[in-house]
Amino acid sequence: MLLNPSFVVEVLSPSTDACDRGRKLAIYMAVPSITEIVLVSQDQVRVDKYTRLPDGMWHFDVITGLESRVHFQSLGCEIMLADLFDGVELAPLPPVPKRS
Numbered sequence: 481m482l483l484n485p486s487f488v489v490e491v492l493s494p495s496t497d498a499c500d501r502g503r504k505l506a507i508y509m510a511v512p513s514i515t516e517i518v519l520v521s522q523d524q525v526r527v528d529k530y531t532r533l534p535d536g537m538w539h540f541d542v543i544t545g546l547e548s549r550v551h552f553q554s555l556g557c558e559i560m561l562a563d564l565f566d567g568v569e570l571a572p573l574p575p576v577p578k579r580s
Contacts, residue, residue, distance in 0.1 A: 484513040487554045491520045505530070509538060516554045525565055 488508050490500050500519060508517050509530070519528040527543045527550050543550045543561065551558040 485511070486513055487516045487518075487552065488514055489518045489520060491522055493522060501528075516552060518550075518552070520564070522568065524570060525561055527561065527564070 490504065492500050505517065505519070508514055509532075515532045517530040519530075521527070525544055525546055529541045529543065529550060531539045531541070531553060533539055546560075546562040546565065548561045549558050550561065550564070
């Protein structure tokens with residue numbers, strides 16, 4: 481058991497996505513010591529980052545694209561999404577419907 485965590489990373493799966501973004505996220509946000517929550521998609525290049533502000537409110541960022549970087553303030557580091565998703569086989573995106 482970890483006491484007073486400050487950073488949480490959750491890798492989402494299609495079967496748990498709704499729970500992870502709903503009930504679990506609310507539980508993490510209620511823990512006073514947690515200052516950053518990161519939700520990593522496994523079916524698209526996407527990281528959702530929640531950062532607790534000094535006034536206790538939460539700031540939400542969505543980081544997408546292999547050329548993007550995500551900065552983890554609580555850890556004092558950043559990582560390129562290309563490195564984070566290295567070796568992950570992503571399903572191809574569905575085609576964009578043509579407008580007539």
